[in-house]
Amino acid sequence: xxxxxxxxxxxxxxxxxxxxxxxxxxxxxxxxxxxxxxxxxxxxxxxxxxxxxxxxxxxxxxxxxxxxxxxxxxxxxxxxxxxxxxxxxxxxxxxxxxxxxxxxxxxxxxxxxxxxxxxxxxxxxxxxxxxxxxxxxxxxxxxxxxxxxxxxxxxxxxxxxxxxxxxxxxxxxxxxxxxxxxxxxxxxxxxxxxxxxxxxxxxxxxxxxxxxxxxxxxxxxxxxxxxxxxxxxxxxxxxxxxxxxxxxxxxxxxxxxxxxxxxxxxxxxxxxxxxxxxxxxxxxxxxxxxxxxxxxxxxxxxxxxxxxxxxxx
Numbered sequence: 124x125x126x127x128x129x130x131x132x133x134x135x136x137x138x139x140x141x142x143x144x145x146x147x148x149x150x151x152x153x154x155x156x157x158x159x160x161x162x163x164x165x166x167x168x169x170x171x172x173x174x175x176x177x178x179x180x181x182x183x184x185x186x187x188x189x190x191x192x193x194x195x196x197x198x199x200x201x202x203x204x205x206x207x208x209x210x211x212x213x214x215x216x217x218x219x220x221x222x223x224x225x226x227x228x229x230x231x232x233x234x235x236x237x238x239x240x241x242x243x244x245x246x247x248x249x250x251x252x253x254x255x256x257x258x259x260x261x262x263x264x265x266x267x268x269x270x271x272x273x274x275x276x277x278x279x280x281x282x283x284x285x286x287x288x289x290x291x292x293x294x295x296x297x298x299x300x301x302x303x304x305x306x307x308x309x310x311x312x313x314x315x316x317x318x319x320x321x322x323x324x325x326x327x328x329x330x331x332x333x334x335x336x337x338x339x340x341x342x343x344x345x346x347x348x349x350x351x352x353x354x355x356x357x358x359x360x361x362x363x364x365x366x367x368x369x370x371x372x373x374x375x376x377x378x379x380x381x382x383x384x385x386x387x388x389x390x391x392x393x394x395x396x397x398x399x400x401x402x403x404x405x406x407x408x409x410x411x412x413x414x415x416x417x418x419x420x421x422x423x424x425x426x427x428x429x430x431x432x433x434x435x436x
Contacts, residue, residue: 124212125397126355126390127205129191129224131217131381132326134404135183137172139424140190144170146426149200150193153233157189160234161241165189180323181244184219185237191223191402192233194424198401201433206351210436211399213362213390215355217407218286218327218381219243221373227401228350230369235345242341246334247324247377256325257302258285261293263315266384269293272312276305285327286381289413294320296328327381335377342370360385362393387414399423399432 143150144166154166168176169186176182199205206214206228216224219240226236261269266287273282273295282297282305295305302319309317325331347370353362356372358379363369387398387410397419400407404422411420423432 124394125210125399126213126215126395127211127224127227127399127401128407129214129216129220129227130187130400130402130404130407131220132180132183132187134402134406135177135187136403137174137177138170139186139403140193141170142426143190143193143197143424143429147193147197147200149196153193153196154189156233157185157192157237160237161185179244180248181241184222184240184244187219187403188223188226188233188236188240190424191220192226194401194429195227197429198423198433198436201429202436205436208352211352212393212395213353213355214350215386215390216357217383218357218376220402220407221354221357221376223402224354225347225350225369228352228354230347230350230354230366231345239338239341239345243334243338243377246337247326247331250332250334251324251330253323255299256297256328256330257299258294258296258320258322258325259302259306259317260320261295261306261309261314261317263291264293264309264312265291266293268312269295269309272305272308273297276301276308281329283328284380285325287384288381289384289410291315292410292413294327296325297330298325327377327379329378331378335374338377339374342373355386355390357381357383357386360389362389383410384414387411387418391415391418397421 214224280298280301282301285296286294347366
């Protein structure tokens with residue numbers, strides 16, 4: 124049984140999706156739809172850079188959506204009914220990838236999802252002044268150990284676990300000084316590595332509340348259908364199909380922890396044996412292997428990948 128998963132921020136590279144656009148009309152149509160929805164030539168930025176512009180959160184988020192949906196549209200042309208119970212049990216996405224998952228499953232239109240992610244990226248960047256917040260990856264410690272560390276490191280300032288990515292890989296987020304204290308504590312407590320990440324804002328922590336408020340308003344204005352297959356939501360690591368509940372969880376996701384490890388394990392308990400990553404890069408494929416060696420992971424993002432995968436459906 125398959126689940127389709129969709130990557131989040133950090134998977135972007137200049138030139139991603141260009142081979143799809145060159146090879147397939149449905150992919151070109153996706154990039155044009157996103158450009159039209161945003162009133163911005165985002166496709167040119169995706170294909171040509173510069174990376175400094177692509178890495179701006181407000182561009183990165185709709186850009187990764189566009190690449191994921193280009194893959195989906197090409198696969199759907201080859202195999203209609205791709206995101207249906209006959210072909211997959213769940214969809215899931217890492218952070219912004221949740222919007223890609225929901226678009227693939229028919230909850231959002233592509234245009235609405237692109238506009239929502241543009242708003243989300245802008246709101247997340249504006250929520251905290253540059254230099255006030257930080258994020259750090261802690262490798263070699265498990266979530267309970269990191270939870271104890273952030274509790275010790277926080278006081279007047281905020282730091283919390285932001286991403287539980289896999290066994291031994293937890294990302295923390297919050298005020299810069301508190302994150303730096305957590306890094307020092309993690310190192311002292313035996314972490315293999317504890318490193319500050321090159322990000323522009325402290326995502327998935329309480330400092331993002333202004334962005335959550337913005338998304339609450341933005342999502343209230345957008346029509347949402349029930350997804351064609353259940354979403355395994357980041358903040359609860361369980362399946363959900365009710366559009367009102369999904370809307371609420373997308374708001375909570377802005378400040379809440381991305382429970383990716385638990386989400387993958389949940390999908391396994393529900394009978395999933397293959398996680399197919401649709402979109403840029405192979406980050407989630409790598410995490411799948413670290414979370415459970417019994418699960419099969421596969422990244423599908425290049426024309427050859429699509430042809431080979433479509434032949435298995």
